[in-house]
Amino acid sequence: MDVSAKTIVVTGAGRGIGRALAAHFARKGANLAVLDTDAAGAEETRQLCAAAGGSARSYVADAASEDSVIGTLDQVTADFGRIDGLVNNAGIVRDAMLVKVKDGQVVGKMTLAQWQAVIEVNLTGVFLCAREAAERMIRDGGGGVIVNISSISRAGNAGQTNYSAAKAGVAAMTVVWAKELARHGIRVGAVAPGFIRTPMVEAMKPEALAKMTAPIPLGRLGEPEEIANAVGFIFANDLFTGRCLEVDAGLRM
Numbered sequence: 001m002d003v004s005a006k007t008i009v010v011t012g013a014g015r016g017i018g019r020a021l022a023a024h025f026a027r028k029g030a031n032l033a034v035l036d037t038d039a040a041g042a043e044e045t046r047q048l049c050a051a052a053g054g055s056a057r058s059y060v061a062d063a064a065s066e067d068s069v070i071g072t073l074d075q076v077t078a079d080f081g082r083i084d085g086l087v088n089n090a091g092i093v094r095d096a097m098l099v100k101v102k103d104g105q106v107v108g109k110m111t112l113a114q115w116q117a118v119i120e121v122n123l124t125g126v127f128l129c130a131r132e133a134a135e136r137m138i139r140d141g142g143g144g145v146i147v148n149i150s151s152i153s154r155a156g157n158a159g160q161t162n163y164s165a166a167k168a169g170v171a172a173m174t175v176v177w178a179k180e181l182a183r184h185g186i187r188v189g190a191v192a193p194g195f196i197r198t199p200m201v202e203a204m205k206p207e208a209l210a211k212m213t214a215p216i217p218l219g220r221l222g223e224p225e226e227i228a229n230a231v232g233f234i235f236a237n238d239l240f241t242g243r244c245l246e247v248d249a250g251l252r253m
């Protein structure tokens with residue numbers, strides 16, 4: 001897809017990878033619908049997109065709320081005429097060990113609230129946004145592209161029962177939707193980033209961050225723009241569907 005003058009929705013675009021995605025597509029001349037729960041962050045991203053030359057609007061939207069997603073995508077359609085692309089980027093972490101043991105004693109466990117919060121945003125949110133975007137793409141004709149942001153954690157990462165389950169689900173849904181939506185001219189892909197320099201990662205304790213980056217073959221964190229480039233490749237390559245690109249500095253080799 002040539003994204004110039006196409007309308008692309010990016011969820012969780014108020015900062016981090018989502019902001020880089022929005023700016024990437026704005027530089028290519030796309031119209032951007034910048035969605036986030038954080039109004040100020042979304043507005044800052046909108047300004048960045050406008051400065052890059054794209055037509056952009058910001059929307060306060062909760063990807064995990066059915067009413068919010070439906071209302072927002074209706075508004076995006078009213079504002080821009082149609083939706084050509086969606087990047088399911090919004091995501092959160094609530095890390096904890098399944099069962100935490102210290103000196104032979106159980107001292108904690110992942111709470112149901114931690115489990116449900118991550119599943120709601122990272123799995124249900126992706127389902128809701130894709131479903132509503134696909135419905136509008138089919139109704140309005142002309143096909144489209146949906147890209148889901150998974151993670152290398154989809155293979156199973158200690159301390160991330162909730163996040164790993166959600167990100168594995170995101171990779172699986174990508175295949176399901178690629179199969180179901182191809183006949184409607186809609187391609188669906190995924191990107192599984194490694195560790196990327198965003199507020200989500202920078203919020204980690206320095207010792208934890210150092211431990212995490214030590215085994216990375218390329219020896220560094222990725223930059224949000226490197227993930228945006230990978231998503232841009234999926235949009236640009238009309239033969240790409242049902243696959244997940246691992247962009248992780250070699251961490252999962």
Ligand code: NAP
Pocket residue numbers: 011012013014015016017018035036037038041061062063064088089090091092121125149150151152192193194195196197198199200201
């Ligand atoms: P981030 O810096 O924490 O940014 C995430 C954005 O999503 C925030 O602006 C956040 O808003 C927003 N958000 C959270 N819940 C939302 C919801 N229910 N509806 C709409 N927006 C919501 O995260 P990031 O590091 O850029 O990560 C972006 C995506 O990449 C996530 O799916 C993440 O799992 C994935 N990923 C990241 C890395 C990494 O190393 N950074 C690695 C692999 C995968 P608030 O500020 O209001 O919470």
